Amino acid sequence: MIYNNAKIKYMGLFDKLRGEFIDIIEFLDNTQDTIVYRFERYGNEIKNNAKLIVRAGQIFLLLTISLLYACEEKHFITDATYRKMVEEDFQKKQEIFGKTPGDLFAIFDSSMTVKEREALMFLYAYSPLIDISFSGGEFFLKNVRLSFRAQEEMPWGKAVPEEIFRHFVLPVRGGKENLDSARVVFYEELKERVAACGSMEKAALEVNHWCHEHVIYKPTNARTSSPLATKQRAYGRCGEESVFTLAALRAVGIPARQIYTPRWAHCDDNHAWIEVWIDGEWKYLGACEPEPRLNIAWFTLPVQRALYVEAEVFGKYAGGKKYLYENGNFKIWGKDGGEGEEIVSVGDNSTIVNVTSHYTDSGQKRVMQTGILHLEVNAREVRNRKTVVQILDEKKQPVEHAKVEYKIFNYGEFYPVVTLYSDEQGETVLTLAQGDLLVWATKGEQFGFARFPVSRQDTLVITLDKKTGDAFSGQFSLVPPEQRDIKALTTAEERAVNDRRFVHEDSLRNAYIATFMTTKRAREIADELKIDTARFTRYVKMARGNDSEIEKLFRQAPDKELAMRLLDVVTEKDLQDTPADVWLAHLVQQGDGIDNEMFQKYVLNPRIQNELITAYREPIKAAFGSESLEGMKSSDLVERIMHRVGEYRVTAYPVKVPTPPVGVLRAGITDALSRDIFFVAVCRTYFIPARLSPISGKPEYYIAGDWHTADFSTEKFVPRGKLMLHYAGKPVRDPKYFLNFTIGKMENGRVRTIDLGSNADVDMGVGASYETIFARPVELEEGNYILSTGNRRGDGAVMATLTSFKIEADRQTDLDMYIQPCEENTKVLGKVSLPLSYVSEITGKSENINIPGKGYTAIALVEADKEPTNHLLRDMSGMKDDFDRLGIPLYFVFRDPENRKKFNQADFRPFPSVIMWGTDQGGKLHQQLSRDLQLQNAENLPLVVLLNAEGDVVFISQGYRVGLGTQIMNVMNRK
Numbered sequence: 001m002i003y004n005n006a007k008i009k010y011m012g013l014f015d016k017l018r019g020e021f022i023d024i025i026e027f028l029d030n031t032q033d034t035i036v037y038r039f040e041r042y043g044n045e046i047k048n049n050a051k052l053i054v055r056a057g058q059i060f061l062l063l064t065i066s067l068l069y070a071c072e073e074k075h076f077i078t079d080a081t082y083r084k085m086v087e088e089d090f091q092k093k094q095e096i097f098g099k100t101p102g103d104l105f106a107i108f109d110s111s112m113t114v115k116e117r118e119a120l121m122f123l124y125a126y127s128p129l130i131d132i133s134f135s136g137g138e139f140f141l142k143n144v145r146l147s148f149r150a151q152e153e154m155p156w157g158k159a160v161p162e163e164i165f166r167h168f169v170l171p172v173r174g175g176k177e178n179l180d181s182a183r184v185v186f187y188e189e190l191k192e193r194v195a196a197c198g199s200m201e202k203a204a205l206e207v208n209h210w211c212h213e214h215v216i217y218k219p220t221n222a223r224t225s226s227p228l229a230t231k232q233r234a235y236g237r238c239g240e241e242s243v244f245t246l247a248a249l250r251a252v253g254i255p256a257r258q259i260y261t262p263r264w265a266h267c268d269d270n271h272a273w274i275e276v277w278i279d280g281e282w283k284y285l286g287a288c289e290p291e292p293r294l295n296i297a298w299f300t301l302p303v304q305r306a307l308y309v310e311a312e313v314f315g316k317y318a319g320g321k322k323y324l325y326e327n328g329n330f331k332i333w334g335k336d337g338g339e340g341e342e343i344v345s346v347g348d349n350s351t352i353v354n355v356t357s358h359y360t361d362s363g364q365k366r367v368m369q370t371g372i373l374h375l376e377v378n379a380r381e382v383r384n385r386k387t388v389v390q391i392l393d394e395k396k397q398p399v400e401h402a403k404v405e406y407k408i409f410n411y412g413e414f415y416p417v418v419t420l421y422s423d424e425q426g427e428t429v430l431t432l433a434q435g436d437l438l439v440w441a442t443k444g445e446q447f448g449f450a451r452f453p454v455s456r457q458d459t460l461v462i463t464l465d466k467k468t469g470d471a472f473s474g475q476f477s478l479v480p481p482e483q484r485d486i487k488a489l490t491t492a493e494e495r496a497v498n499d500r501r502f503v504h505e506d507s508l509r510n511a512y513i514a515t516f517m518t519t520k521r522a523r524e525i526a527d528e529l530k531i532d533t534a535r536f537t538r539y540v541k542m543a544r545g546n547d548s549e550i551e552k553l554f555r556q557a558p559d560k561e562l563a564m565r566l567l568d569v570v571t572e573k574d575l576q577d578t579p580a581d582v583w584l585a586h587l588v589q590q591g592d593g594i595d596n597e598m599f600q601k602y603v604l605n606p607r608i609q610n611e612l613i614t615a616y617r618e619p620i621k622a623a624f625g626s627e628s629l630e631g632m633k634s635s636d637l638v639e640r641i642m643h644r645v646g647e648y649r650v651t652a653y654p655v656k657v658p659t660p661p662v663g664v665l666r667a668g669i670t671d672a673l674s675r676d677i678f679f680v681a682v683c684r685t686y687f688i689p690a691r692l693s694p695i696s697g698k699p700e701y702y703i704a705g706d707w708h709t710a711d712f713s714t715e716k717f718v719p720r721g722k723l724m725l726h727y728a729g730k731p732v733r734d735p736k737y738f739l740n741f742t743i744g745k746m747e748n749g750r751v752r753t754i755d756l757g758s759n760a761d762v763d764m765g766v767g768a769s770y771e772t773i774f775a776r777p778v779e780l781e782e783g784n785y786i787l788s789t790g791n792r793r794g795d796g797a798v799m800a801t802l803t804s805f806k807i808e809a810d811r812q813t814d815l816d817m818y819i820q821p822c823e824e825n826t827k828v829l830g831k832v833s834l835p836l837s838y839v840s841e842i843t844g845k846s847e848n849i850n851i852p853g854k855g856y857t858a859i860a861l862v863e864a865d866k867e868p869t870n871h872l873l874r875d876m877s878g879m880k881d882d883f884d885r886l887g888i889p890l891y892f893v894f895r896d897p898e899n900r901k902k903f904n905q906a907d908f909r910p911f912p913s914v915i916m917w918g919t920d921q922g923g924k925l926h927q928q929l930s931r932d933l934q935l936q937n938a939e940n941l942p943l944v945v946l947l948n949a950e951g952d953v954v955f956i957s958q959g960y961r962v963g964l965g966t967q968i969m970n971v972m973n974r975k
Helices: 015-020 065-071 080-097 114-126 129-135 137-153 162-168 182-195 200-214 227-233 238-251 356-360 492-513 519-529 533-556 560-569 572-577 580-585 596-604 617-624 634-646 661-667 672-685 867-878 880-886 921-933 964-972
Strands: 024-027 051-054 256-261 271-278 281-285 310-314 323-326 329-332 342-346 350-354 367-370 373-376 384-392 403-410 413-421 427-433 436-443 446-453 459-463 473-478 690-692 699-703 706-709 720-726 741-747 750-754 778-781 783-792 798-807 812-816 837-840 846-848 857-862 890-894 915-919 943-947 952-958
Touching (some): 080 114, 080 129, 080 323, 129 137, 129 661, 137 238, 162 256, 162 310, 200 238, 200 271, 200 492, 227 238, 227 533, 227 572, 238 256, 238 271, 329 342, 356 427, 384 436, 384 446, 403 427, 413 427, 413 436, 436 459, 446 459, 446 473, 519 533, 533 560, 533 572, 533 580, 560 580, 596 690, 617 661, 634 699, 672 690, 672 699, 741 778, 778 783, 798 812, 837 921, 857 867, 857 921, 857 964, 867 880, 867 964, 880 964, 943 964, 952 964
Parallel strands (some): 024 051, 384 459, 720 812
Antiparallel strands (some): 256 271, 256 310, 271 281, 310 350, 323 329, 384 427, 403 413, 403 436, 473 798, 690 699, 699 706, 720 778, 741 750, 783 798, 837 846, 857 943, 943 952
C-alpha cells in the first residue's frame, strides 16, 4: 500500500524559507504494511547532504522523485481487462514477426511514459504488417506524443472519453492510404485556427473549410495516396478526400472515422465520407465539402437509398457495449441490439460497425443539407430492418459457421458488401435498409443463394443445395431503397456566407496551383536539357505539386530517354508522389534478348500492383546476392528466385494494403499478396519480365515467349482453356464490362471477379466493351465460372442474371450472354414552355435550345467542381462513341459564368462532340424548369431533364446518380 499518515518533522529557521534549506526527515511509522511513502514538501527538490532517519529494523527503498512520479502515472488503458487483451495481442504480433532482419520492436527499449508505452503497444497490436515493417516504431511514437499533445492543448481534448480517443484520435491510419507525417504538418497549420472556434463542432466545420482550401474532388485510380500527397496535388477522389480530412481532424484531437458504403444500391459506384464525434454523438460531413452545419452534405438524398453503410474502426472496439475477454476471445454483449453501436465483426486488426441506421433511421430528428438547401427528414420514419438469414443443409438442419455474403449488384457484379458467419442456429443478424439484395451462403463446396427483398420481409432461409461444379442460373429484379421527400429549411443568409467562403477558399487553392511549373518554364528546361519538349511538359503537368522532383530526375538522369520510357509506363498518380531518387534507382539498361515493350512494361516499370513505389532493386540485390545469380539460365534463375522468395514467411494476418518489397525485406515476413508483389519485383530486378496476371491475379514470369504462373501454393501449372461469349446485340447495343457484365471464377463456393478490361485511370468505373474484349476468344484458367449481367432502369432498379459455366483445359467454351430488358415506361412527368434558351459557349450569345422533331434530347444544368456533376461528366466522356453515334444534341449548361470558369475539359477524357456547352445567364433556364416542373429541391444539381419538341418531359434526375449517362442513352433510344 501507499501510506500517507507518517509523522514528518521539519527543522529550519523560517517556514517560508525552509525550501531553501536542507531537510531532516524523521519517519516514525509504527505500521508493518507501508511499502512506499511519498514525502510532500515545498519546492519539490532534494538537497545535497539531506538526511533521512528511520527506525531501527525498518527497511526503506529510497526512490528518486521521477521514479515516484512514475509509480503514480495513470494508465492510457484504464480498464485492466482491455489492457490485458492489448498486451496479449501485442505479444501475438511479436510472435508473428519473430526474429526480423531489422529489430522492428526495438522502440520499446526507449524511454517513454506509461501512457506512451501503452498507446504504442495498442498501435503495434492492431496495425497491419506494412505499418510496422515500413513505417517503424519511431514514426508511431512520434504520432503517439503528438496525439497526447493535441489532447492537452485543444480545449475539447480532456472531454473526449478514453475509448473514443483510443480508436478515433490516436490511430494514424484512416483507410488504405500510404502513411506520412501529416499529423505534424496539419497540427501546426490548424492548432491556432481551431482553438479559437469555441466548440468542437465549430472546430470540425472549420477544419473542413481548411481542407477545402487545399483539396477538391477529382476521380483518380485505386491506390489511395497519403494525406500530404493529396494536399500536394490539390485534389483526390472521395476516399482520398476522406482520409485527408480524417488526418486533419485527428491532428487537432477531434475524433473522426471514415464512413463507407461499399456499393450503392441505386447506381454503380460507392462513396466515402467522414463522421466526427461531437459531445457524445456521431455526426457526418462531406470531406473537403464544407457546409454551414454538420449532418449536411450533397449526398443527403442519395444516402437514403443505401442498403448498407459501415465504419471500419482501428483495433477491437466495443462501441459502447459491454464486452467479455477470456481465453483470448473478445466477445461483445448485446451485439445485435440494445445500447451502443451495432458491431458487425471484430477481426485481428479492426472492427466493422454497421452505421446504416444513422442514414435510414429517422427516429431522431436529423438536420441535413443537399446543394444549397437545408433539410429536415421526417422524424417519424424508420426505413431499415434488423434482418435474419438462416442457413440450412439439404436435410433442413441449421448450418453453423457458414459464410454468408450480402451482395449488391453494382458495376456488373454481385459485390459482397458484408460477410458474416452463421451461429449455432445457422443464423446471421444484420440491420439493412429496405431494398433488395442477393445473399450467398457457402460452407466447403456446398453453397446456395437467394434474393432478399428486405422491404417486404425481415427473414430469409437459404438451403445449401448446390455444390461447386453444378450448373445453375437465375434471374432477379432488384429494387433499391426509396428516396423520400424532405423539407427545405436553409436560409439565404446561411448559404450566402458559405458561398463567399467557398470563393475565398477556391482562390487560395488556385493561388497554390498557380505555383506549379508553367508550360513555358517546362519548355525552357526541355530545351536546356535537349529532351522531348512535349513529353517533358506532359510529365510536369501531370506531376502538379511534385513537378520539382520530375525536373530533378531529368537533371540527374544519365540516360534521359530511358527516364522518359520509365515515366511513360507509370500512372499519373505515381508522377505526383514519387521522389526523384526513387525514379533514379529504377533506371536500368535494357538487357539482351528482351523485347522493347516487354522490357518497358515488365522490367523497367516499378509499378506492380497498388503498393507504394520504392527503390527496391539495390536492396534486393544486396539481400539475394548479385554474384551468385549472374550468368544463370532464365529458367534456373526463376527457380532460384522462387526458392529464395519462398523462404520468407507468409502469414494469414489480414491485409489492408500491400507491403512494398523494401518492407518485406525489412520484416522477413509478409502476406500472400505482398509476397507475390515481392516475387515480381525480384524477377524484374534480375531482368526477368514479370507481372501479376490481369486474369487470375497470380504472379507470372515471361520465358521462351510465354507467360508462366508462379504458384507458391501448389507449384503446379494451371491448365487453361478459352471462352467465347456470343451476344445478340439487344437490349444493350455493346455491353460494357464492370457495368453490364462481369465474369467470376468460383473457388470454394465463393466468386472472385476477373478483370477482363477495367479503366486503370480511375478507382472503379466502366471498363472495355463486349466487342473489344470478345473480338476473339479469351483465355481463362480451367475451372467453374459465373457470368453476371445487369441492366439498370432509370429508377435505379436492376434486372440481373447469373449463369454458371465451365472452362476445360485446351478447349473452347461458347456461351450466349443474356441481358434482361428494362421495361421503362415513357410517362410524361411534366411539361415545359418552349422555347428554352441558354448562352452558347460558341457564340457567346443567348440562343434557343434546338430540340429534334422526333425523340428526346437532354438538358443538364451542372455545377463545376462538385462531385455529383463530375460523376455525370465522367459518365458522358466514357460514352462518347455511343452519343456521337446517336447524333442528337445534348445541352450542358453551367449555373452561371463564374461557375463555368472552374471547369477544365482537360481534367476529363474527351466528351461527345454532340454536347453543346453554355451558361445559364441570370439563372433564367433553371428558374423556368423549376417552375414548370414544380421541382422540390431544385438547387440539387446536376438537374437533368429529357424532353421532346412538344415540351413533354419523360425523365428527371436531380443530384448524385452514377450511371446517369447510360440512363440518358436508354431514354434517348426509345421510339
